[in-house]
Amino acid sequence: MPVIAFANSKGGVGKSTTALALAQVFAKGSSGVTLIDADPNQPLARWAAQDPDRIPDTLAVLPDITEETIVDAIDTAAARNPFVLVDLEGSANVAVSYAIGRADLVIVPMRGSQLDADQAARVIKLVERESKAYRRTIPYVVIYTCTSPALRSRGFRHIDPILAENGIPVLAARWWNGRPSAPSSSSAARSTTSRTTKSTIPAPPSTTPKPWLRPWSPSSMSARQPRM
Ligand SMILES: Nc1ncnc2c1ncn2[C@@H]1O[C@H](COP(=O)(O)OP(=O)(O)O)[C@@H](O)[C@H]1O
Numbered sequence: 001m002p003v004i005a006f007a008n009s010k011g012g013v014g015k016s017t018t019a020l021a022l023a024q025v026f027a028k029g030s031s032g033v034t035l036i037d038a039d040p041n042q043p044l045a046r047w048a049a050q051d052p053d054r055i056p057d058t059l060a061v062l063p064d065i066t067e068e069t070i071v072d073a074i075d076t077a078a079a080r081n082p083f084v085l086v087d088l089e090g091s092a093n094v095a096v097s098y099a100i101g102r103a104d105l106v107i108v109p110m111r112g113s114q115l116d117a118d119q120a121a122r123v124i125k126l127v128e129r130e131s132k133a134y135r136r137t138i139p140y141v142v143i144y145t146c147t148s149p150a151l152r153s154r155g156f157r158h159i160d161p162i163l164a165e166n167g168i169p170v171l172a173a174r175w176w177n178g179r180p181s182a183p184s185s186s187s188a189a190r191s192t193t194s195r196t197t198k199s200t201i202p203a204p205p206s207t208t209p210k211p212w213l214r215p216w217s218p219s220s221m222s223a224r225q226p227r228m
């Protein structure tokens with residue numbers, strides 16, 4: 001059953017929050033969701049432990065998942081539950097690679113900033129490498145988080161068209177303060193998950209080289225340490 005991994009090597013972009021929100025939506029509407037917490041900081045396991053009563057019966061949070069256990073955890077959960085969501089650490093480690101290798105969809109949350117986009121690009125490159133290694137297309141899609149649909153920051157105005165030009169699929173909806181927002185006309189137009197097809201998995205990304213995956217500029221790279 002569908003395995004959805006949340007990946008971006010940058011921390012604080014909304015991976016855990018988006019995974020949890022989606023898990024709760026699926027838990028309401030389906031017979032079962034497993035939320036795998038593969039972040040050593042255990043944000044979702046801690047959330048679950050705070051108040052176990054608020055967790056619906058249809059939602060299971062699996063804590064303490066490491067690179068040794070993640071593949072079996074995903075496979076076992078996928079055999080039992082209609083949905084498996086995997087929240088990953090904000091880095092590029094072996095567990096992240098394994099989860100991407102098992103995913104039916106990789107959701108790449110990012111805010112509308114160049115720094116986030118740079119790390120998102122690293123994850124997308126990893127997904128594309130794994131697609132080649134496993135000889136199967138692993139679909140991915142970017143979701144803008146913490147990005148107001150009303151206030152289009154300078155970084156967002158720079159990055160959004162570059163993603164569009166390079167055929168990077170972007171979800172029409174954005175997460176803003178915990179609420180999904182209406183899609184902008186530009187992202188709605190190019191989104192592979194428009195209102196009429198929003199329950200479908202995005203079309204496989206193109207495998208053509210993406211110029212935006214290269215460094216933006218020497219000055220923009222100088223403050224960053226590559227993590228992959
Ligand atoms: N859609 C959103 N709108 C506003 N704030 C958000 C949103 N998603 C996450 N946040 C906030 O951003 C911070 C980092 O989110 P988190 O999900 O922990 O990121 P990550 O898992 O990528 O490290 C948290 O304080 C969270 O409440």
Ligand SMILES: [Mg+2]
Nearest residue numbers: 015016039043
């Ligand atoms: Mg997290």
